[in-house]
Amino acid sequence: MKISELLKNPALSISFEVFPPKNDTAFDNVKEATAKIAALHPSFVSVTYGAGGGTSKYTLDIAKSIEHLYGVPTLAHLTCVSSSKETVHARIEDLKEAGIENVMALRGDLTPELENADRSQWDYRYAIDLIRELKGSGADFCIGGACYPEIHPESTDQREDILHLKEKVEAGCDFLTTQMFFDNNLLYNFLYKIREAGVTVPVVPGIMPITNAKQLENALKLSGSFVPQRFKSLVDKFGSNPAAMKQAGIAYATDQIIDLYANGIHHVHVYSMNKPEVAAKIMENLSDILGEI
Ligand SMILES: NC(=O)C1=CN([C@@H]2O[C@H](COP(=O)(O)OP(=O)(O)OC[C@H]3O[C@@H](n4cnc5c(N)ncnc54)[C@H](O)[C@@H]3O)[C@@H](O)[C@H]2O)C=CC1
Ligand SMILES: Nc1nc(=O)c2c([nH]1)NC[C@@H]1CN(c3ccc(C(=O)N[C@@H](CCC(=O)O)C(=O)O)cc3)CN21
DSSP, X not given: OOHHHHTTOOSOEEEEEEOOOSSHHHHHHHHXXXXXXXXXXXXXXXXXXXXXXXXXXXXXXXXXXXXXXXXXXXXXXXXXXXXOHHHHHXXXXXXXXXXXXXXXXXXXXOOHHHHTSOGGGOSOOSHHHHHHHHHTTSSOOEEEEEEOTTOOTTOSOHHHHHHHHHHHHHTTOSEEEEEEOSOHHHHHHHHHHHHHTTOOSOEEEEEOOOOSHHHHHHHHHHHOOOOOHHHHHHHHHHTTOHHHHHHHHHHHHHXXXXXXXXXXXXEEEEOOTTOHHHHHHHHHHTTTTTTOO
C-alpha cells in the first residue's frame, strides 16, 4: 500500500520508526521489537538505513518481515551521501526485487570523516540526487523526503532551505516527514511558509517521545531542535528517575499529537525507535481518539 494513499484517510493515524540491528546477534531482539510494534497495527512502519547505529544491510529484511508477516505497510529508508552510484543502483534493484513500494529518500548524516572529505569526488551530494535515481529506476515508488521546521542544521537561511525543499519535492517526493520538534507552533509556522512557497504534498509531522536524558542529548545532536522550558522542566525534575521520565516523555509526546490532530493534522510519525512499550503506550493514550473523525 502506498503511503500517499494512506495519508488520504481523514481519521488520526500513527506510524512508527524502527532501526535495524547493529549486528547478527542483535537481529532477534530487533525482530521481536519490530513484531510487537507491527502488532499495534500502525498505519506504517519506517525502517532506517543505518540510523541509531544500525546496519543498512538489514533494512530490507526487517521491512519485508513487517510487511509480509504482519500486513503493515513499510517505508524503507535509503541514503546516498557516502555511497557510490554502483551501490545506490544495487540497493534500488534490491528494493524493486523485494517489492518495496515506499522509499524514504535521504541524503544521510555526515560523519566527522565525511564532513572533512573532498566533496568533489562524491557521486551524490543531496537527497534530490537520490530522488532522481529512484524516479529514473523504472519502478513506481512512492517517495518520501525529510523537511525541517526549524531549518536544517547545516542551513543558515530558512528561505533557501525552503527553496531547496521545493526543488526536492518537484524532483518527485510524494510526501514529506518532518524532523522532530518539541513546540508545535514551530510546525504550524513552517507549514504556512512552505504552503506559501508552493510545496503542496502531504507533510507528516515527526514526534520523538523522549524517555531518558541521554536520549534527549543524542536526539538534539542529530536535530538541533529547540527545547521549550516546559519540556526542560520535565527533564530537570524527572531526568534521574527513569520510570518517571519515561512516563512524562510519553505524556508530552501524546499531548503534542493530540494538539496536532485538534489543529487539522491527521497523520503523525512517531520516532519511538525500537521501543515497543513506548509505541504501545502512545497508542493506548490515543485509543478513543484514533479512528475518530
Ligand atoms: N527519520 C530519519 O532517519 C531522518 C533522518 N534525517 C537525516 O538528516 C539528514 C539530511 O538529509 P536530507 O534532508 O535528506 O538532505 P537534503 O539533501 O534534502 O538537505 C540537506 C541540506 O542540504 C541543503 N541543500 C539541499 N539541496 C541543496 C542544493 N541544491 N544546494 C545547496 N544546498 C542544498 C538543504 O537546505 C539542507 O541544509 C540526513 O542525514 C538524514 O539521514 C533527517 C530527518 C529524519
Ligand atoms: N539527522 C537525523 N538523523 C537521524 O538518523 C534521525 C533524525 N535526524 N531524526 C529523526 C530520527 C530520530 N533518530 C534517532 C534519535 C535518537 C536515537 C537514540 O537515542 N539512540 C540511542 C541508542 C538506541 C539503541 O541503540 O537502543 C543512542 O544512545 O544514541 C536514535 C535515532 C533517527 N532519526
